[in-house]
Amino acid sequence: DVKVTQSSRYLVKRTGEKVFLECVQDMDHENMFWYRQDPGLGLRLIYFSYDVKMKEKGDIPEGYSVSREKKERFSLILESASTNQTSMYLCASRVLGRETQYFGPGTRLLVL
Template identity: 95%
Template sequence: DVKVTQSSRYLVKRTGEKVFLECVQDMDHENMFWYRQDPGLGLRLIYFSYDVKMKEKGDIPEGYSVSREKKERFSLILESASTNQTSMYLCASSLAGPYEQYFGPGTRLTVT
């Protein structure tokens, strides 16, 4: 079974803090994704990576950066957290392109 784990289930941070969200997958998948999920807005792609050290912007990359130094690990960084980044953050991985993604349990981030 594919397993995608995320470093925290719940996080509370203050405005202006730098926030790191980590995601690890154990199935040797090439592709990894970061989404945020908000009521009424659905799932929105922040960044994705199709190989180590390779990354592409998704639909809402502003205020975020990512790092993929190892194949199994994909980190999302909020350089200076703001209250409008309060959300559920979901990491996913896939073997081939945008098909059949396997999601982690999510991190519910609250920025106060």
């Protein structure tokens, strides 16, 4: 069964803090993705990774970075959190060459 987990369901941080969001999949998927989801804006891609140590910017990478040191783990880093980064963050993964993405449960981040 498909399993994507995210390190936290809810997170509250202060402006300026460095924030780490972690995503782990146990399906040996090559591709991993980070999205944010906001009311009225839908899902927007932040970064994605084709495979270990590979990353590509998505539509809204500003203020974010990522790390993929191991195949199963894809981390999203907010270098200096700001209030406009308050959002629902969703991780997804996919087998290379297949089309369907599988999502994690999401992390709802509040930046005060």
